[in-house]
Amino acid sequence: MSEQTVSKNFIENIIDKDLEEGKYEKIITRFPPEPNGYLHIGHAKSILLNYGIACEYGGKFNLRFDDTNPTKEKEEFVDSIIEDVKWLGADFRGEVLFASNYFDQMYEAAIKLIKKGKAYVDDLSADEIRQYRGTLTEPGKNSPYRDRTIEENLQLFEDMKDGKFEDGSKVLRAKIDMASPNINMRDPVIYRIARMTHHNTGDKWLIYPMYDFAHPIEDAIEGVTHSLCTLEFEDHRPLYNWVVEELEYPNPPKQIEFSKLYLTNVVTGKRYIKKLVEDGVVDGWDDPRLVSLAALRRRGFTPESIKTFMELSGISKSQGSSDYAMLEYCIREDLKPKAPRYMGVLRPIKLVIDNYPEGQTEEFEIENNQDSEEMGSRKVTFSRELYIEEDDFMEEPPRKYFRLFPGNEVRLKGAYFVKCTSFEKDENGKVTVVHCTYDPETRSGSGFEGRKVKGTIHWVNAADAVKAEVRLYENLIDEEKGKLNEDGTLNFNPNSLEVLESRLEAASGNLKPGEHVQFIRNGYFVVDIKDSTENHMVFNRVVGLKSSYKPS
Ligand code: ATP
Ligand code: MG
Numbered sequence: 367m368s369e370q371t372v373s374k375n376f377i378e379n380i381i382d383k384d385l386e387e388g389k390y391e392k393i394i395t396r397f398p399p400e401p402n403g404y405l406h407i408g409h410a411k412s413i414l415l416n417y418g419i420a421c422e423y424g425g426k427f428n429l430r431f432d433d434t435n436p437t438k439e440k441e442e443f444v445d446s447i448i449e450d451v452k453w454l455g456a457d458f459r460g461e462v463l464f465a466s467n468y469f470d471q472m473y474e475a476a477i478k479l480i481k482k483g484k485a486y487v488d489d490l491s492a493d494e495i496r497q498y499r500g501t502l503t504e505p506g507k508n509s510p511y512r513d514r515t516i517e518e519n520l521q522l523f524e525d526m527k528d529g530k531f532e533d534g535s536k537v538l539r540a541k542i543d544m545a546s547p548n549i550n551m552r553d554p555v556i557y558r559i560a561r562m563t564h565h566n567t568g569d570k571w572l573i574y575p576m577y578d579f580a581h582p583i584e585d586a587i588e589g590v591t592h593s594l595c596t597l598e599f600e601d602h603r604p605l606y607n608w609v610v611e612e613l614e615y616p617n618p619p620k621q622i623e624f625s626k627l628y629l630t631n632v633v634t635g636k637r638y639i640k641k642l643v644e645d646g647v648v649d650g651w652d653d654p655r656l657v658s659l660a661a662l663r664r665r666g667f668t669p670e671s672i673k674t675f676m677e678l679s680g681i682s683k684s685q686g687s688s689d690y691a692m693l694e695y696c697i698r699e700d701l702k703p704k705a706p707r708y709m710g711v712l713r714p715i716k717l718v719i720d721n722y723p724e725g726q727t728e729e730f731e732i733e734n735n736q737d738s739e740e741m742g743s744r745k746v747t748f749s750r751e752l753y754i755e756e757d758d759f760m761e762e763p764p765r766k767y768f769r770l771f772p773g774n775e776v777r778l779k780g781a782y783f784v785k786c787t788s789f790e791k792d793e794n795g796k797v798t799v800v801h802c803t804y805d806p807e808t809r810s811g812s813g814f815e816g817r818k819v820k821g822t823i824h825w826v827n828a829a830d831a832v833k834a835e836v837r838l839y840e841n842l843i844d845e846e847k848g849k850l851n852e853d854g855t856l857n858f859n860p861n862s863l864e865v866l867e868s869r870l871e872a873a874s875g876n877l878k879p880g881e882h883v884q885f886i887r888n889g890y891f892v893v894d895i896k897d898s899t900e901n902h903m904v905f906n907r908v909v910g911l912k913s914s915y916k917p918s
Contacts, residue, residue, distance in 0.1 A: 375681040377415075377622055381423060381592060390591040390617060393425030397451065398465075398584070401431050401565075402438040403636040405450045407657040407672070407693075411627040414676050416594055417456035428588055429458035433466045434580045436564040444565075446651075450659040454669050465584045466566040472575045472583050473527070475613050476538055476557055480519045484612050485556065486512055487522040488539050495537075498544070499552050505545035506552045512541065526559055529572045533559050540579070542608060550605045554578055578602055582609040585619040593621045597685065627679060628687040631843045632657055633856065647858065648842070652896065654906050655842045655862050665839070666882060666892030666908035671697040678917075690841070691915035697908055701882055701890050706734040706741060709779065709824040710870040710885030710905075712836055714753035717770075717825065719784060721803040722750040727829070730810060732780045744873050748781050751828040753869045758823040759800045761789065768821035770800060776821040779886070783808035783819055824886055831869040834903040836891070838864040868905075875903070887911070 374382070384390055395416040399405065405413075420427035429451055433439050448462060479485035488511045490498065500506030514522070526536055538557035546552055556579035563569055575583075585593045593606075600623045610618035633639060639656055642648045651658050654665035662672070674696040679688045727749045734741040754770070763771040770776055775785040784802040792798050808814045843849050844859040851857050870885070877883055879895040889911050894904040 376683065377419065377592070377594065377624065377681060378422070380620075380622060381419065384591070384620070385423075392589075393420060393423040393592065394428065394588065394590045395420045395425065395592055395594060396428035396430050396463075396585065396588065396590050397456070398430050398432040398581070399447050400435065400438070401433055401440060401443040401447060402435075403443060403640060404446050404651045404658045404660055406634055406636065406639065406659060407629065407662060408627045408634050409450075410454060410659060410672050411676055411679070412594070412596070413451055413454055413456050414673060415624070415681060417454075419592065419594070425591075427456060427458055428461070428463055428590070429456070430463035430465060430584060430588065432577075432581065432584070433464055433564075433566060434469075434575055434577065436560070436562040436574060439565050441565050446660060450663075453659065453663060454672065463588065464566055465580060466564060468580075468584055468587050469567060469571055469575070471587060472580055473573075475583055476523065476575070476579075477520065479540065479556075479612060480523060480538075481516060482612065483516060484541050485538055486514050486519050486541055487526065488512070488537050488553075488555075489535070492534065495555070499549060500544070502549070506549075508544050509539075509553070512553070523557075526557070526573050527571075529561075531559055533561055535559065538573075540605075540608070542605075548601060548604055550578065550602050551608070554605060578605050579609060582606045582619065582621075583613070586610055586613070586615040589617075590619045591617070593619045595621060595623055596626045597623045597683065599623055623683065624681050625683055625685045627676075628685070629657065629690050629693070630687045631841060631845050631849050632690055633842060633849075638856070642842075642856075654837070654894075655839050664895055665906055666890065667693070667697050668700050671700040674700065689915060691913065694909045695913055695915040695917065698890065698911070698913065701884065701908070703735070703738050705882040705884045705890060706744075706873075707736070707884040707886050708871050708874055709746070709826055710836075710868060710874060710883075710888060710891070711753045711755050711824065711826050711831075712838075712866050712868045712885070712888055713756040714826075714867075714869045715756050715759065715797060716799040716828065717752045717754045717784070718799055718801050719750050719752070719804045720787065720801055724750055726750070727827075730780050746780065746871055746873075747827045747830055749827055749829055752778070752825040753828055753831060754800070754823055754825050756797070759786070759789070759797060761797065768819075769823055770802070770821075774821075775819050776823055777808075777819050778804075779822050779824045780810050781825070782806070782810070826869050826871045828869070830872040832872060832875040832903060834868055834870050834874065834905055835897075836866045836868040836905045836907070837894070838866065838907045840864075870903075870905075874905075877903075882908070884911075 397413045397416050417427045488509050537555045539553045542551045544552045557573050603621050606621045652660035652664045675693045729745045731743050732746050733743045759770040770786045782804040784804045786802045788801045790799040840862050842862045844857045847857045877893045879893045879898050882892050884890050890908040891905040898904040
């Protein structure tokens with residue numbers, strides 16, 4: 367993918383033009399998360415876009431917490447966000463920036479606006495401000511406090527800061543235009559009084575800046591050149607420009623909007639994920655069925671696969687939805703040459719080879735990955751008792767079933783041909799043991815050409831198989847019915863998690879948490895980084911082997 371010459375996206379075109387016109391010397395971008403939740407795959411788009419642009423132009427990428435709103439912020443999110451950004455490989459040079467470190471400069475900026483006659487203290491209540499604001503079709507009207515003198519405004523704003531007024535009794539507003547067709551420009555509130563403890567500045571401040579005022583200042587202070595954000599901020603751009611212009615920043619930053627990443631039938635929004643966690647539908651923010659970055663990492667997605675996915679999804683201004691199958695395609699492509707291919711029996715039943723000498727064990731040398739010679743090979747043991755997949759045997763096979771059934775012969779992958787002779791059932795009618803005989807002449811690698819069989823199945827040696835918990839996942843959402851029920855609630859798939867007690871070939875026991883493996887015929891798996899221990903290994907299925915996505 368990266369070798370192809372891809373045409374530049376609209377953001378790169380804007381930057382090229384800015385550089386050509388000598389507007390900026392060095393490109394600086396930033397990722398500005400609010401520390402009020404865990405990052406999800408949508409944020410990865412923003413991170414990789416901003417970081418990618420900085421790299422492409424030899425510039426700088428900042429990680430800056432947009433922590434101006436003390437109500438919703440939590441310290442725990444800061445750490446998880448840093449970890450996620452690092453995991454994606456977006457290098458911020460270990461320099462973690464906080465918008466709250468600029469509160470002094472923001473306060474000074476507000477004073478500058480007051481002194482220019484561009485901001486005023488308003489005594490209207492929140493409700494009154496809303497009433498005065500007008501509607502999309504009607505202009506707003508001026509507050510009776512709009513024409514206070516500069517001196518009076520300076521004094522009142524200082525008094526706001528010093529705690530002389532109740533929360534909510536006064537605000538500072540930008541003086542722009544109550545008749546503007548853009549409601550964001552109708553004297554927006556830029557500072558409010560709130561007696562809240564901030565995670566970084568503690569109780570130092572009783573007044574806090576509003577997002578639309580704070581954000582452009584944060585960008586300008588850091589020398590950000592291109593402030594990339596999602597489409598919902600398009601209507602806020604005139605205010606962004608007003609702020610940096612009135613504050614007279616040289617080389618002010620430029621806001622550019624792009625469309626959010628959505629995944630079809632997948633819950634991405636921070637608020638939705640939060641609800642699933644709170645309602646106990648999933649087991650925490652890193653439940654592998656979610657698409658928070660912590661969950662994707664745990665599920666076994668790699669940063670490379672997410673990068674490729676973002677490249678395939680592209681950057682544009684028109685809102686679309688990407689297919690989860692494309693993300694699955696990307697992880698398969700990434701793991702294909704990297705993951706060893708072992709045998710693992712997800713739903714085991716015993717296979718007993720009645721004519722194989724009791725107590726004998728032999729070894730077969732099996733390649734680790736047919737696509738990668740350098741991955742070498744390993745030894746797999748074989749003896750009289752094996753495990754095979756439950757569904758590789760059928761008592762009464764349908765047409766075109768070429769695996770084991772009474773009288774039929776199959777190849778045990780990398781070993782011998784075996785022929786089914788009989789089987790045992792438990793009291794519930796469930797098959798528990800399949801009996802067979804093997805033909806020593808058919809040993810793998812012996813060049814045997816006497817006859818052919820149509821089916822090949824995988825197996826593990828019962829004596830040294832690793833007993834492990836295997837977790838299989840399906841979409842949380844019932845894809846047939848669509849994302850939402852008629853009443854707006856999410857439409858859950860009751861089978862989104864299946865837990866199996868599986869038997870895996872011995873080499874699996876050496877895999878470490880976070881390591882990948884392909885269990886042939888069953889898909890790609892990762893050792894769970896949270897629940898897996900040496901004595902009780904847990905594997906998550908990342909993705910099956912079959913793809914429903916075709917790259918164009
Ligand atoms: P959510 O919409 O899930 O609640 P958010 O927008 O509240 O997320 P922020 O912490 O404010 O989360 O987002 C940080 C940055 O990530 C912002 O620049 C935002 O525009 C961007 N971002 C958020 N969601 C997406 C998405 N789905 N696709 C691309 N960028 C996104
Ligand atoms: Mg947001």
